[in-house]
Amino acid sequence: MTKTLVIITGPTAIGKTRIAIKTANFFQTEIVSADSRQIYRELSVGTAVPSTEELLAVKHHFIHSHSIHDNYNASRYETEALEVLETLFQKYKTVVMTGGSMLYIDAVCKGIDIMPDVDPELRKNLKTRLKAEGIESLRRQLKKLDPDYYATVDLKNPVRIVHALEICLMTGKPYSSFRTLPIKERPFSIIKIGLDCDRTELHRRINQRVDKMIESGLEEEAHRVFPFKHLNSLNTVGYREFFAHFNGEISKEKAVELIKRNTRRYARKQLTWFRNKPDMTWFQPNEEEQLIEFLDKKINKNE
């Protein structure tokens, strides 16, 4: 029996949750979330996790499954998601994955290179050096330790430089020697569905959803995690703007405005990533019947 992973993705606020649930219901299966922020149990309002009713309607995985204090990343997600998928495919022929975290989805579909976990002390040191000496100093060191990567990396992007140096310093080997990205075979076939709509309409949905989040108590939720604002998991749209407000840097109105803008920008970034991916089939958010019909045909043909 052919196993199929149906991936439903698209920009934030497009309506992935609702359609994923309909699809999962149709195929009588469960949902694996691919959302890098909904995994944190301390966050609900600002990450737009599915409602209690939605969670009862279909069993979800990777919702509230980890803590903001965990050092989570795409590689861990790859490992854990594949484990969950293996279990699910023993029960189901089809499994639905949904979410907007592009790198997480890619990690499940294609895999990520195996590299050592980063030593937090080393990262701290390098960040301190970055601040004190500037990026040029780190660049020079990277040029020495990994000239190949230096030649291709975005030299203005400190995150890339720092991470490459981390791996070089920890392993004594060039970072590029780990970057082989062999295509990892998966024991299931993949159908990728993208959801998109008119940009103005998407912006409308985003603004509306942010207003709803405010009504539902986003400020209180952000305040609860404010003591941990330095965590990477909280470098997140909807929280960092409120942190700035709590610090007295901006008004609440300004924070809300910035949350809307940053969410719009995030959606645009997602669309940039998804665009020119030839393996995606696109639907409008209101074309759920066509979508399910398309999947049904495709999956039954595979039998």
Next chain:
RNA sequence: GGUGCCAUAGCUCAGUUGGUAGAGCAACGGACUGAAAAUCCGUGUGUCCCUGGUUCGAUUCCAGGUGGCACCA
């Protein structure tokens, strides 16, 4: 009804002594391998309100029109 002021990018506005224009914000395009809702790079997107006139040439000057604001009635 009269007089005055204004009309330029999605918004707020600058500017061109006449040679088709630029800031901020917003927006848009792109990159992406253990931070990915992160991080980084790039881009003015324009019937200069409309119609005539003067001029080699008008967004700019003139006239009329339309719309807005203010004051007087």
